[in-house]
Amino acid sequence: MTYTAEQKRNEAQKDYNASLALCPAGQLLEAISSKWVTLVILALVEGPQRHSNLRKTIPGASQKMLTSTLRSLERDGLISRRITVTTPIRTDYELTSRGRSLLPIVFEMKKWAEENMHDIGASRMAHDRHQLDFG
Amino acid sequence: MTYTAEQKRNEAQKDYNASLALCPAGQLLEAISSKWVTLVILALVEGPQRHSNLRKTIPGASQKMLTSTLRSLERDGLISRRITVTTPIRTDYELTSRGRSLLPIVFEMKKWAEENMHDIGASRMAHDRHQLDFG
């Protein structure tokens, strides 16, 4: 049985993905770059927040997404969860020191996003219009 | 017709998503945080690269994903594409100045990821083991 160059390349890809998955950065970038991670971290900058409070602060996230984002961050040791067994129950989320070590990056991303939002919007429109004309 | 508090909250969410989508940061974070964006940008740090070269540098990405990532970055004005009409055809991708303005952030993310990869791996294992025992 023979392979084309294309097929060989596909095999190489599979091997690569199976073993190292991605470059060192890649693994964590996925964890950090989830749609809501940055927003949750920013919401916790000022201090511990209750679950219900986070929902108000980040109305774009469904409860399901919020919970799963929080679980994921907890698993990675970026936030901690403290439960107070009252009725009704109460839970507070807080950045760990490792979570706080991400703050400089998160702030920079926020800053960059705010500074470039306008221009990127313009680029997109220009690009899309060009697609309409010639695409 | 009456609504429960839960339903009202869901409605509020929809409105929010429909109008502002997300906070200023959110819009762009999605663009930046795609699985391959960081890797492509890092691959272009040293200078322009051909399509085939990028495939070699980032073997984890299928051609489809690579192309669509490149298109997305081009649309946002973060990279430029120059085509040379020879046979076979040749295309080179290069960071624009706006793309280069992302480099400090990308480097910091890479650095953070490398520094914390080990500890986060440990946290995950501990967390997962706990789940097995008590979850």
Place this chain on the structure above:
DNA sequence: CTGTATCCTCTAAGATACTG
């Protein structure tokens, strides 16, 4: 070499309802 088009699968994520 660089890309597009097709098909197909599988997961992310929303809606909803329910438990402690």
Place this chain on the structure above:
DNA sequence: CAGTATCTTAGAGGATACAG
């Protein structure tokens, strides 16, 4: 209030074949 479970669906992404 905080969280889980279930159902369902849109879309991301892989495999493959083809085109300029």
